[in-house]
Amino acid sequence: MGRKPCCEKVGLKKGPWTAEEDKKLINFMLTNCHCSWRAVPKFAGLLRCGKSCRLRWINYLRPDLKRGLLSESEEKLVIDLHGQLGNRWSKIASHLPGRTDNEIKNHWNTHIKKKLTKMGVDPLTHKPIVTTNECHDQVLPLQQTVDVAEGCWEVEEEEEEEEEEEKTMTSSTEYVTEIDASLQTSPGFCIEEVPLIQPHEIVIPEASTDDTSSSSSSGRSLKTDELRFSAMEWPESTYFFPMDDLGGWGFNSDHTLEHQTATTEHDPWK
DNA sequence: AATACCTTCAACCGCAACTCT
């Protein structure tokens, strides 16, 4: 006898989520975050199983998610952590605020694996890929592995000019420590926890005088437009897009949620 | 322009771990 399925699957929808479903889930999660996932679809009015809702929320809708490709330092950190932890993606993700295990796993499989292979490092073992017998069983110390990785990225930087980012870390291990410290000091927000925000608590900040916040600019300059809540402050990585030109979920001026498809010219992630 | 092939990543599935009764 098998276990009962996590939910009644008959009549439940599968596949990509629609904007309407997203809206229902976000509205529900922002006001009723303390009920079980199994009950979420029922109360949120969704024809999905709880598991699917959980996945959608955690991997895509959660407001503290960072979007876009992993930065160089994040990639290095992932390699470093993968060397220590293996395919324990959730553990790795816990060191990268705003990133999900699924995202990191995907990025590893599509980008990092290739990069490591290209530079002669086995992505599974983190050992150099060798053909000569003399190098068999030679295990690279972790730091050496990372150094090799850094060499590769230096080459890449020349090819594609990267946005300058503060990379003062002398090693990825140090970076891990720093991130852990920042997590511990973050103002009362845990990735695993969704803060209870009532709709009336949502406030929109005054427009910044900073030119870079104008809607015509691209990329992370939108930071100054990020919305804040009176009850608490969302972490740095939280982005609620203004509704004029960016895709994704955002709040209208009357504080209602709305989804909008991005125009490619303004979508910072394209 | 049409087609085939490749890449990406959101979403699914099965199972293990954890929690509750």
Add this chain to the structure above:
DNA sequence: CAGAGTTGCGGTTGAAGGTAT
């Protein structure tokens, strides 16, 4: 303590978009 229910994790799939021919 045992069994049922719930949650979380990691592997895998497949649709969509991009690129090559």
